[in-house]
Every structure is written in structure tokens, then in C-alpha cells.
Amino acid sequence: MVLDWSTEKIKAFRRALLDWYDQEKRDLPWRRDHDPYHVLLSETMLQQTQVATVIPYYEHFLQLFPTVAALAKAPEAQVMKAWEGLGYYSRARHLQLAAKQVVLDFGGLFPETAAELRTLAGIGPYTAGAIASIAFNQPEPAIDGNAFRVFARLLKIDADITRPQTRQVFDDLIRQLIDPQRPGDFNQAIMDLGSSYMRAKDPDPAHSPLAAFDQSYLSDTVLDYPVKSKKKPPVVIPYFALVVHSPQGYLLMQRPRTGMLGDLWMFPLVDRSALPAASLTAQLTEAAAQFAAETGVQLPFTDAGKPLVKHTFTHQQWQLTLIEAASPAFDLAVLPARWVAEADLATVALPTVQKKLFKALAVGGMK
DNA sequence: CAACCGTGGTT
DNA sequence: TAACCAAGGTT
Known part of the structure; x- marks a missing residue:
């Protein structure tokens, strides 16, 4: 022009x-x-x-x-x-x-x-x-x-x-x-x-x-001006956040390099919308089965009794229910995962949503 | 090309 | 408060 x-x-x-x-x-x-x-x-x-x-x-x-x-x-x-x-x-x-x-x-x-x-x-x-x-x-x-x-x-x-x-x-x-x-x-x-x-x-x-x-x-x-079309609202996704604590610290997984929060460290997540079961107890059992399939370790997850944590991204809103299990430390060598003690939290890159989860648990002085 | 990818501030 | 905005790029 x-x-x-x-x-x-x-x-x-x-x-x-x-x-x-x-x-x-x-x-x-x-x-x-x-x-x-x-x-x-x-x-x-x-x-x-x-x-x-x-x-x-x-x-x-x-x-x-x-x-x-x-x-x-x-x-x-x-x-x-x-x-x-x-x-x-x-x-x-x-x-x-x-x-x-x-x-x-x-x-x-x-x-x-x-x-x-x-x-x-x-x-x-x-x-x-x-x-x-x-x-x-x-x-x-x-x-x-x-x-x-x-x-x-x-x-x-x-x-x-x-x-x-x-x-x-x-x-x-x-x-x-x-x-x-x-x-x-x-x-x-x-x-x-x-x-x-x-x-x-x-x-x-x-x-x-x-x-x-x-x-x-x-x-x-x-x-x-300027003329611009509107964005779509974020999709709501319900997750379990799996809190596994051992004497060596919390189990954190490194997220895949591509996609949301790539390379950052978080609690393992289970997409609840993909779980067939309706009751909370049945979903906890299914989440434990998925965790076992990935780690080879069967743990009894229970509702942590914490409030729902919500976090909104550009295209997604996560609704996170904390579930927890205590465990002896086990081998994580084959997974992109590690045990992280509270004193080591400063050494791994955490997304804001993970800091919210720690805050809900009152861990590491996060608030 | 349209969808995806974070967070914090403002109204 | 829900919606919009803020020195965009990749796929």
C-alpha cells in the first residue's frame, strides 16, 4: 500500500x-x-x-x-x-x-x-x-x-x-x-x-x-483501532497432582521438552477427564494404577484434604486436586524424575502452578 | 493458517 | 470478576 x-x-x-x-x-x-x-x-x-x-x-x-x-x-x-x-x-x-x-x-x-x-x-x-x-x-x-x-x-x-x-x-x-x-x-x-x-x-x-x-x-x-478478533476462552482440565514424599524429598517429574511448561519440574499429573470412573475412590485407584504403570511402584494415594488449586494459562485452566502417598525412596533412574528435598527447591526450575501446589501444602516456605 | 505456549497487572 | 492486555514465535 x-x-x-x-x-x-x-x-x-x-x-x-x-x-x-x-x-x-x-x-x-x-x-x-x-x-x-x-x-x-x-x-x-x-x-x-x-x-x-x-x-x-x-x-x-x-x-x-x-x-x-x-x-x-x-x-x-x-x-x-x-x-x-x-x-x-x-x-x-x-x-x-x-x-x-x-x-x-x-x-x-x-x-x-x-x-x-x-x-x-x-x-x-x-x-x-x-x-x-x-x-x-x-x-x-x-x-x-x-x-x-x-x-x-x-x-x-x-x-x-x-x-x-x-x-x-x-x-x-x-x-x-x-x-x-x-x-x-x-x-x-x-x-x-x-x-x-x-x-x-x-x-x-x-x-x-x-x-x-x-x-x-x-x-x-x-x-x-486496532481491529482484532477475540480469543477463545481457556479449556478447563481437571487433574490429580500426585504428592509422593519419601525421606529424600518430594518426587518431581521433568515435563516433556515440547508442550506446556516444557523442561520444568512438577508433581506427576493425572488427567481426571480421561478417567472413566465416577467416584473419587475409584479415581484414586485408577490414578495409583497409572502411577504404578509408569514407576513400577504401587502406592496407596489418598485425598490430601487440601483445597482445589486453580491455575489459568492462555488456553487452559487447570483444576488440581492434591492426592498424596508416603513412601520409601525408590529408584527413579529410568524416568525424567528426581527426589527433591526442600533445601534443593532452589536448584530446579518450577512453574508458577507448582509453586501454588507447594504453597497449598505449606512446603519450602512457598507462599 | 489457527492453535498453542505463561504470567502478572489492570479494569 | 471475567476479560483484556503486555516489546511474539513456532508448528
């Missing part, structure tokens, strides 16, 4: 945006320099995650893994532990994979083009554009939720931003507007604008430095 703005108008737009950014840009840890590793780390953590949440994780992660080489050679378990609580855990695995790719495929130096950056694990069109523009000064759009919202409002773009093909519409338009001298600052200024005057809720378009360019503001239709 061709933008019908004059050259003068485009220059005035860039000037208004960058002058404002020079005065008002946020002071953020990842803006201390333009190191591509710092940009990659911050952009990855910021995916679908708020700035205030990311800041302490970013600082801690950089202390543990100061360079891309240090991250590449770190134990994966330590990387996952550093990501604990941040969510979308495949980001952590992909980030370390990307670090290894930089070391092995690019001699330890980040590639500088968006196309090459896209070959790194976990780097999609947004993150590639962000690194290329911020670290390497290339005129690449970085189209995140802010950019979608800001340009949808500025230009009154009606395309549904949840549809993949819509990205191209915005990409074409932003390429005509991006400042060729300061593309990184241009992209970051759009993000700052999208989190302030042009935020999703309760925006203040009248005081935006781009108010004069904002077609939605000028027509009093700001909240009509």
Missing part, C-alpha cells in the same frame, strides 16, 4: 516523533548500549511480557550469563532456572540455541541483516527487525503490538491485526515512514508512544507528539 503523504509531511512526522523521543524516552536497562546480545535478550524477555516484569529478570540473567559465549556454554538447567516464573519457557531454550548458533555458525559475532537474524532460533520478524535496527542501524520495521496499535490508529487501518497476512500491510507502510538515519530510535519511539499516549486502554491522544498526524484522534475514533 502506498502512503499518500508528501515528502515534507513524512519528514515532519519523523522529526516530531524523534524530537519527543530525545526528550522523553524511558530509561531502561537495555538502553544503556546497543550490544546485539543485550537487544536479543531484552526483546526475547519482552515478548508478551510487561517491562516492569522483565527488568529484574534481565539484570539477573546478564549477571549469570554476561556474554553470548557464556550463555552458549551454560548448563541448560541453569538457564531454565533463570527463566523461572517468566513464562513461555520455549523462549529460554530457543535463546540458548540462538547463542550457540551465533558462536558456531557466525564465529561469535551476530549477523547484521534481518534475514540472517531470522535463521536464529526464537527470532521472528519482530525480533529480527528490532535487533537489525537497534544494534545495526538498519532501516527495518520492528512491528510489535505497539506498532500495530500506533499505526492502526495513525492511519486508520481496518485490517484485523490478529491475522498473519495483515503484517505485510503494516510492514509496507512503516518502511515508507521509518527514519533511514535513526531506524532503531524510530522503532523504539513508536514503542514508547504505544505505551504512553497511544496505549491500549485509557489513551491520551490529545497530548501525543503525533496528535496532528493521528487520523483516529482527528476523527474521534481512537478506540476503534
Whole structure:
């Protein structure tokens, strides 16, 4: 799509945006320099995650893994532990994979083009554009939720931003507007604008430095943009959480690398919706049978008498009933499982839902 | 392409 | 409070 703005108008737009950014840009840890590793780390953590949440994780992660080489050679378990609580855990695995790719495929130096950056694990069109523009000064759009919202409002773009093909519409338009001298600052200024005057809720378009360019503001239709379709509600799944405690600690299983909470450690779960029996007693027996089939150990599980633990993810709501059995320690060598004493809880990466389960049991000072 | 993948904050 | 939102990527 061709933008019908004059050259003068485009220059005035860039000037208004960058002058404002020079005065008002946020002071953020990842803006201390333009190191591509710092940009990659911050952009990855910021995916679908708020700035205030990311800041302490970013600082801690950089202390543990100061360079891309240090991250590449770190134990994966330590990387996952550093990501604990941040969510979308495949980001952590992909980030370390990307670090290894930089070391092995690019001699330890980040590639500088968006196309090459896209070959790194976990780097999609947004993150590639962000690194290329911020670290390497290339005129690449970085189209995140802010950019979608800001340009949808500025230009009154009606395309549904949840549809993949819509990205191209915005990409074409932003390429005509991006400042060729300061593309990184241009992209970051759009993000700052999208989190302030042009935020999703309760925006203040009248005081935006781009108010004069904002077609939605000028027509009093700001909240009509961006256009996006609604998400489906989460599916409810009932589980038993199997609490097996021995003198060596609690039995935790490492979840499969793919799927929900991949690589993290949890109590074994049994999907109750897959159990045929109706009564609680019959379901406890069936859960014990499934546990025995997996471990070779038959244990008498009983209801732990704890309240139902609920945890809602993007697409699922888990309703967890704690059931428990005491046991001597037994061999777990053939399973992705281990006994974890309370003192060792700090050494394994636990998802938030598992911390809720420990809290319900009043274990490890979790609250 | 649509579905999947976490968590915490806000209204 | 249920719904929505927050610097997306992978399959």
C-alpha cells in the first residue's frame, strides 16, 4: 500500500516523533548500549511480557550469563532456572540455541541483516527487525503490538491485526515512514508512544507528539483501532497432582521438552477427564494404577484434604486436586524424575502452578 | 493458517 | 470478576 503523504509531511512526522523521543524516552536497562546480545535478550524477555516484569529478570540473567559465549556454554538447567516464573519457557531454550548458533555458525559475532537474524532460533520478524535496527542501524520495521496499535490508529487501518497476512500491510507502510538515519530510535519511539499516549486502554491522544498526524484522534475514533478478533476462552482440565514424599524429598517429574511448561519440574499429573470412573475412590485407584504403570511402584494415594488449586494459562485452566502417598525412596533412574528435598527447591526450575501446589501444602516456605 | 505456549497487572 | 492486555514465535 502506498502512503499518500508528501515528502515534507513524512519528514515532519519523523522529526516530531524523534524530537519527543530525545526528550522523553524511558530509561531502561537495555538502553544503556546497543550490544546485539543485550537487544536479543531484552526483546526475547519482552515478548508478551510487561517491562516492569522483565527488568529484574534481565539484570539477573546478564549477571549469570554476561556474554553470548557464556550463555552458549551454560548448563541448560541453569538457564531454565533463570527463566523461572517468566513464562513461555520455549523462549529460554530457543535463546540458548540462538547463542550457540551465533558462536558456531557466525564465529561469535551476530549477523547484521534481518534475514540472517531470522535463521536464529526464537527470532521472528519482530525480533529480527528490532535487533537489525537497534544494534545495526538498519532501516527495518520492528512491528510489535505497539506498532500495530500506533499505526492502526495513525492511519486508520481496518485490517484485523490478529491475522498473519495483515503484517505485510503494516510492514509496507512503516518502511515508507521509518527514519533511514535513526531506524532503531524510530522503532523504539513508536514503542514508547504505544505505551504512553497511544496505549491500549485509557489513551491520551490529545497530548501525543503525533496528535496532528493521528487520523483516529482527528476523527474521534481512537478506540476503534486496532481491529482484532477475540480469543477463545481457556479449556478447563481437571487433574490429580500426585504428592509422593519419601525421606529424600518430594518426587518431581521433568515435563516433556515440547508442550506446556516444557523442561520444568512438577508433581506427576493425572488427567481426571480421561478417567472413566465416577467416584473419587475409584479415581484414586485408577490414578495409583497409572502411577504404578509408569514407576513400577504401587502406592496407596489418598485425598490430601487440601483445597482445589486453580491455575489459568492462555488456553487452559487447570483444576488440581492434591492426592498424596508416603513412601520409601525408590529408584527413579529410568524416568525424567528426581527426589527433591526442600533445601534443593532452589536448584530446579518450577512453574508458577507448582509453586501454588507447594504453597497449598505449606512446603519450602512457598507462599 | 489457527492453535498453542505463561504470567502478572489492570479494569 | 471475567476479560483484556503486555516489546511474539513456532508448528
